[in-house]
Amino acid sequence: MSQANETPDFSDQIAGQLPYLRRYARALTGTQSSGDKYAVATLESILQDRSAIEEAGSVRVGLFKSFHAIWVSSGATMEPVDDDGPVARAHRHLASLESNTREALLLSTIEDFSISEIAEIMGTDRDEVRHLIETARHDMKDAVAGRIMIIEDEPIIAADLRDIVSDLGHEVVGISRTRDAAVEMGNREQPDLILADIQLADNSSGIDAVNDLLRDLGDRPVIFITAFPERLLTGERPEPAFLIPKPYKEDQVKSAVSQAMFFASTETLKA
Incomplete structure (x- = not known):
């Protein structure tokens, strides 16, 4: 099958998952504007190189894996906040959390990925994913x-x-x-x-x-x-x-x- 015939199907699959990627990005960053910036960066990355999607277990896993790579490479940071409001307090809370715990928890509970899928998205093993989720539960509950x-x-x-x-x-x-x-x-x-x-x-x-x-x-x-x-x-x-x-x-x-x-x-x- 030619590339021209494959592209619409691939685009439709990405489009079908994009609302959920944006939901995850908003929950992760705390704002729609910041989350959408990461989602756009993910799409731009995929347009340049589709290999991460094609090599993943599914289009959905590949999309979130591409997002995670960009999120981690950027330092997993949100837009700077100068005031002492709720967003600023959130930054201070986040600084105290173990790396990747919130990501693992959101991927598991909100986006309903399996432990194996999260391990693929985050580039780690299943035991580490379980540890991250349990750590996040403990930290969030006590916060x-x-x-x-x-x-x-x-x-x-x-x-x-x-x-x-x-x-x-x-x-x-x-x-x-x-x-x-x-x-x-x-x-x-x-x-x-x-x-x-x-x-x-x-x-x-x-x-x-x-x-x-x-x-x-x-x-x-x-x-x-x-x-x-x-x-x-x-x-x-x-x-x-x-x-x-x-x-x-x-x-x-x-x-x-x-x-x-x-x-x-x-x-x-x-x-």
Whole structure:
């Protein structure tokens, strides 16, 4: 088969994985703008040399492996922050972590790679990957505990999220099922983190509820949960750093909550 016939299929495969690479990059760096710079650099590298993709176990693994090589070679650094806000505090937290721990945890829990796939992406062995993930779990869990509000209209899911969050040592200040109730509760309880579904009980929007709260409360970490994450990872507007797909896994929620509380600097969707 000719190169001309192969290229569209290869491009389609890369395009299909790009939203998830961008999600990973945002969670890793803390901002959409910084994460997208690394994603663009990855694509530019692939355009120059496709061998990393072609030699990998899959296009998805090869894409993340190419990203990881650029991330590591750049020093795994984020854009400088001069103030003493949440991003600056995140930099200080990150400086104390063992190299590659957050990367391994995110690849495992948020992106759902296997231990073998993570080892290939990071250029290490499976035992080292397991060590990195366990180290990250310990460091993130012990880093900070706070007050969390849940916006979720399904009672069973809401109860499950409450239990998961509580097991991490956080206090759940309340559960809301609609936009209006969420705004009222959030302004009353002043949560440190918001965990929100997209579609609420009265067909109102969890995105709208979050944006109302951030306008009233100021910047704070947010995690969105949705059955259709690809609809929100379009690159056409600001996106959440932490986006969990439904049906979720307990480890995904734990990782996202610990990361968001630890990093305390997520961007949110605009209505």
